[in-house]
Amino acid sequence: xxxxxxTDALEDLASGASGGPQSAxxxxxxxxxxxxxxxxxxxxxxxxxxxxxxxxxxxxHVVRVPASRVMEILRWLRDDPAQRYDYLxxxxxxxxxxxxxxxxxxxxxxxxxxxxxxxxxxxxxxxLEIDSASLLWRTADWLERxxxxxxxxxxxGHPDPRRILMPExxxxxxxxxxxxxxxxxxxxxxxxxxxxxMPVHEHYSAQEIAVATETEAHARREPGESP
Amino acid sequence: xxxxxxxxxxxxxxxxxxxGRLVQVPVLPGGMEPELHGEHMxxxxxxxxPATHGVLRLVLELDGETxxxxxxxxxxxxxxxxxxxxxxxxxxxxxxxxxxxxxxPLIYNCAYAMAVEKLMGIQVTERCKVTRVICMxxxxxxxxxxxxGTTAIDIGAFTVFLYTFQERERIYTLHEALxxxxxxxxxxxxxxxxxxxxxxxxxELRHFVDTVPRTLDEVETLLTNNxxxxxxxxxxxxxxxxxxxxxxxxxxxxRASGVAFDVRxxxxxxxYETYDxxxxxxxxxxxxxxxxxxxxxMRQSLRILDQAIERLPAGPMNVDDPRLILPGKTDAMTxxxxxxxxxxxxxxxxxxxxxxxxxxxxxxxxxxxxxxVSDGGSKPVRWRIRGxxxxxxSALPTMVEGxxxxxxxxxxxxLDIVLxxxxx
Numbered sequence: 001x002x003x004x005x006x007t008d009a010l011e012d013l014a015s016g017a018s019g020g021p022q023s024a025x026x027x028x029x030x031x032x033x034x035x036x037x038x039x040x041x042x043x044x045x046x047x048x049x050x051x052x053x054x055x056x057x058x059x060x061h062v063v064r065v066p067a068s069r070v071m072e073i074l075r076w077l078r079d080d081p082a083q084r085y086d087y088l089x090x091x092x093x094x095x096x097x098x099x100x101x102x103x104x105x106x107x108x109x110x111x112x113x114x115x116x117x118x119x120x121x122x123x124x125x126x127x128l129e130i131d132s133a134s135l136l137w138r139t140a141d142w143l144e145r146x147x148x149x150x151x152x153x154x155x156x157g158h159p160d161p162r163r164i165l166m167p168e169x170x171x172x173x174x175x176x177x178x179x180x181x182x183x184x185x186x187x188x189x190x191x192x193x194x195x196x197x198m199p200v201h202e203h204y205s206a207q208e209i210a211v212a213t214e215t216e217a218h219a220r221r222e223p224g225e226s227p
Numbered sequence: 228x229x230x231x232x233x234x235x236x237x238x239x240x241x242x243x244x245x246x247g248r249l250v251q252v253p254v255l256p257g258g259m260e261p262e263l264h265g266e267h268m269x270x271x272x273x274x275x276x277p278a279t280h281g282v283l284r285l286v287l288e289l290d291g292e293t294x295x296x297x298x299x300x301x302x303x304x305x306x307x308x309x310x311x312x313x314x315x316x317x318x319x320x321x322x323x324x325x326x327x328x329x330x331x332p333l334i335y336n337c338a339y340a341m342a343v344e345k346l347m348g349i350q351v352t353e354r355c356k357v358t359r360v361i362c363m364x365x366x367x368x369x370x371x372x373x374x375x376g377t378t379a380i381d382i383g384a385f386t387v388f389l390y391t392f393q394e395r396e397r398i399y400t401l402h403e404a405l406x407x408x409x410x411x412x413x414x415x416x417x418x419x420x421x422x423x424x425x426x427x428x429x430x431e432l433r434h435f436v437d438t439v440p441r442t443l444d445e446v447e448t449l450l451t452n453n454x455x456x457x458x459x460x461x462x463x464x465x466x467x468x469x470x471x472x473x474x475x476x477x478x479x480x481x482r483a484s485g486v487a488f489d490v491r492x493x494x495x496x497x498x499y500e501t502y503d504x505x506x507x508x509x510x511x512x513x514x515x516x517x518x519x520x521x522x523x524x525m526r527q528s529l530r531i532l533d534q535a536i537e538r539l540p541a542g543p544m545n546v547d548d549p550r551l552i553l554p555g556k557t558d559a560m561t562x563x564x565x566x567x568x569x570x571x572x573x574x575x576x577x578x579x580x581x582x583x584x585x586x587x588x589x590x591x592x593x594x595x596x597x598x599x600v601s602d603g604g605s606k607p608v609r610w611r612i613r614g615x616x617x618x619x620x621s622a623l624p625t626m627v628e629g630x631x632x633x634x635x636x637x638x639x640x641x642l643d644i645v646l647x648x649x650x651x
Contacts, residue, residue, distance in 0.1 A: 028582060057345050057584035086472050087488070089587070090613040094600055097608075107585060107596065107613070111472065111488050118585065139475025142621040150309075165302035165650060175310055182314055204286065205298060211288050212269050 028054030028062065036061045038083050038117050046073060060118060067104070067121040071131040074119070077108060078136050085110045085117065091133065091143035093151040097178030102151055104130055123153060132158040150176035162205060169202050267295060270632070274303045278381045278636045281646025283620070285635065292632050297624040301617075304650035312610035316576030317343050320610060322413045327612065327648040331370035332412045333362040333402070334590045340415035341496065342586035342597035347417070347579050349546055355419050356497045357539045361432070362405075362414065363588065364528040364535070368439070369398045370591035370643075371521050371528075375446065378518075378640040382459045387446050394442050397435055404428055417577050418552050419545030429536060436532050443525060450518070460515035464626045464638030467512060474622035477615050478593030479520040480642060484512035490589040502531050514641035521643070551577055576605035592616050592643050614648040 031053050033039045039061055043050050052064040065073050077085045090107035101122040108117045123130060132155035133140040144155040145164040152174035155161065162168055166175070171194070172185040184191060201209055273284040282303035288296040308327060312320045324339045325332030337359045344351060351359075372391040379387035399409045404425050406412040414421050450456045466476070471484040481488055489506045491499040507523035509516030545552045553572055554565035579601040587596035593615025600609040619642050626642075627635045 056582050058348070060583075060585055062583075088475060089594065090585075090596055090598065090611070092598065092611045092613075094609045094611075096602070105598070107598070111486065111493075114493050116494075137475065138470075138473045138625070139618055139621060142617065146617075165305045167302070175307060180310075182310060203300070207296075208269060208286050208288070208298060211267050215266060215268055218266050 027052055027064070028056050031055045031061070036115075036117070038077065038085075038115065039063055041080070041082065042073065042077075045076065049073065056118075060116070062118045062120060064120050064122070067123055067130050070104075070106075070119070070121045071133070074106065074133055074136055077117070077119075082113075083110065084112050085115075087111050088133065088137040088139050088143075089116075091140055091147065093147045093153055093176075095151060095176065095178045099125060101125065102128060102153060104147065104153060106133070128152055129154040129156060131156050134158055150174055152177065160205075167198065167202065168205075169198060266290075272635070274300075279639065280377060280644055282650070283639075283644070283646055285623075285639070287632065287635065289632060294627050294630055294632060294635060297627050297635065299620060299623055301620070301646075301649050304646050306647075306651065308651045309610055309612065312607055314606065316605045317417055317579060317607065318577060320607065321415060322411065324612075325410070325412050327614070327651060328370075328590070328592070328616070328645050329410050329647055330373050330645050331366040331591045332410060333366040333414055334370075334588065334595065336412060336415040337363055338586065338588045338590065338595050338597050340417055341588065342584055342599050343417050343577075343579065345586050346582060346584040346599055346601060347577075349418055349548070349551070351419060351546060352543050353540045354542050354544050355546075357535050358420060358424060358544065359415070360497050360499070360502075361532060361535045361539070363590075364531045365398060365401065365432070367528045367591045368525050369395060371525050372398075374521060374591075374640075374643045375518075378643075379450065381636050381640040382456065384450065384453070384456065387449055390442050390446050390449075394439055397439075401428070401431060401435065404431065416545070416552065418548060423544045429539065432532070433536055436529055436536070440526065440529065443522065447522060451522075457515065459633075459637050460518060460641070461513055462511070463514045463630065463634045464641060465511065465513045466622065466626050470625060471512065471622070474625060475618040476593070476622055477619070478589070478591070478643075479517055479524060480593065480619050480622075482506065483509035483516035483520045485510050490587055490594050494587070496586075496588065502534050504528075504530050514637050517641045517643075578603070578605050579607075587613065590615055592645065593619060612648070612651065614651065616642075616644040616646075617649045617651075620644050620649055 033043045033050070033053055035055065039050070039053050042063065046069070049065055049069050050063055051066065054062050056062050077083045085108040087109045088106065089109045090105070092105050094103045094105060101124045103120045103122055106119040108119065109115070121130060128151075130153060132144055134144060134155070135157070141158070141160065142164060144158055145160070145162060147153050148155060148161060149163040149165055163170060173180055186194070204212070268289045270287045270289055271284065272287065273279040274282040279285065284300040284303065286298045286300065287294050306326070308323045312323055315323070321336055321339060324335040328335050372395050376388035376391035379385070402412055403409050405428060406414045406421060466474070466484055468484045468486045471481050472486060476484070477488065485508055487506060487508055492506055504527045507520045507527070509520050549565070549568040550572070553559070554562075554569050558565035559569040560566070581601060581603040583598065583600040585596055585598045587594050589595075594613065595615055596613030598609070598611040598613065599607050602608045623639060623642060626638050630638070
């Protein structure tokens with residue numbers, strides 16, 4: 001599959017051109033904003049921040065927004081009484097490979113209005129950083145840790161930005177990136193050696209080690225000695 | 228949405244303060260041991276621990292017996308399913324899906340096939356739709372029975388395990404007759420099922436549906452009014468409706484807090500809107516309500532199974548499209564065109580158009596979302612699973628911090644997690 005339709009779509013987006021039919025573009029054909037209440041409201045409120053709107057697989061509305069404004073838009077979508085996207089169903093990322101930007105994908109659902117919306121923000125590979133949504137939805141905490149672990153996207157303001165599935169000392173990179181080989185970067189022997197050589201303290205977070213150190217210091221103190 | 232509120236069958240235990248809060252008895256009277264005050268202790272549970280339902284590891288910071296902080300460490304079972312999926316054709320991904328949640332494999336098979344079919348714009352046959360509903364409801368019971376047995380063991384009631392596993396064994400037999408495997412079913416294909424229902428399978432299923440309520444009744448007599456069960460579950464692991472939504476809880480865990488969100492009702496698929504069933508709702512958001520909700524869900528699943536068996540239509544199981552479905556063996560051997568189709572489906576795999584789709588179903592544990600992205604090839608660019616267990620587990624610290632150490636086991640059990648899907 002050639003990269004042509006994708007790069008065309010990217011150029012169109014960058015230049016703001018309306019573009020011709022792009023049926024083969026992964027962005028999907030531009031759709032009419034009035035087909036989805038929230039998209040129409042987004043366009044009315046944020047104007048050009050709604051870069052692209054498409055309908056995927058029949059009934060899924062996908063909106064592209066600039067990464068710098070994601071937080072503002074998400075907050076409005078959650079809090080506005082006509083939107084009330086109170087449930088963040090999923091937060092993930094898509095790497096298309098070939099040096100193309102990584103998409104961060106927010107899958108929103110409004111329980112009171114029974115309405116869904118997918119938000120996407122593209123991050124160029126040399127600036128993989130976006131604001132954390134964990135202040136809006138607590139579920140974003142682990143989901144963002146997973147995206148950091150698997151794709152290497154940094155979330156600004158995340159309360160606990162550790163890896164989640166791989167060990168914290170994992171040195172081979174971010175496994176779900178397209179440039180990451182299926183078997184990892186190191187040889188099997190090296191992987192085994194590193195796993196066996198992992199010191200005990202690497203199995204704990206810094207916060208846990210602080211508690212353990214404090215407890216140990218307490219146990220060593222003489223009775224009556226002040227801390 | 229038709230809902231039903233689960234009612235408490237017994238009075239609250241006397242240790243409850245007015246307002247229903249648990250009376251926290253201090254382990255040591257204040258001032259007795261000033262040395263101990265403020266000293267916190269770390270305790271490590273797992274990864275090899277029978278009460279963590281797999282290789283989950285919890286590090287608890289304790290002040291006396293009260294949990295100050297709970298940090299789950301996951302990833303011990305990481306098998307990179309999503310990465311593996313990117314190296315396999317659309318149909319080859321199916322065996323990966325049932326290894327994620329081996330407690331309800333058919334639900335995962337079905338959800339994945341539905342997402343890809345939605346991406347490709349395929350309408351499956353009526354017989355296939357009803358068959359998949361049967362598969363998913365059967366596995367909801369399958370998973371809830373395991374949850375019930377293991378949770379009871381965690382809390383100290385061993386007998387229940389024997390009852391539920393005897394019933395699970397019958398579902399294993401049904402799985403085996405349907406797919407040839409007991410756990411790793413891999414039953415669906417893009418555009419249909421691996422095979423049609425075997426002869427007599429519906430009769431066996433009917434017998435199961437008719438007889439399993441008796442076991443459920445027996446289990447309820449063992450647990451629902453049991454003083455120990457009530458003491459260990461009521462007002463333990465309480466989470467408010469607002470917190471539950473913010474934490475992304477789904478399934479029985481969310482509904483026990485009183486939020487009526489069920490994908491089968493809110494975003495119906497496979498004609499669920501035409502089945503007559505209720506969604507049980509709790510009101511306290513504690514372990515006991517989660518237990519009551521799951522017990523009622525099993526009965527509701529039996530109602531759906533009952534209706535699905537009645538309406539199962541005759542006709543073809545798979546869509547009539549040679550680009551998707553392998554031709555019959557005889558055809559492939561004798562007919563040139565069929566042989567070419569066979570060759571192309573096997574060698575190239577099914578092709579999906581450029582685009583993406585998100586399809587979520589109500590699995591036994593909550594909302595199971597499958598997000599597939601295609602660049603037009605025969606392999607996914609991205610296959611993402613929104614696993615309900617992963618997100619339900621992330622709410623565990625919220626639920627146990629401030630409660631007693633022994634409650635951690637009860638709350639963890641009540642969340643109904645499966646580590647294969649958490650660690651993916």
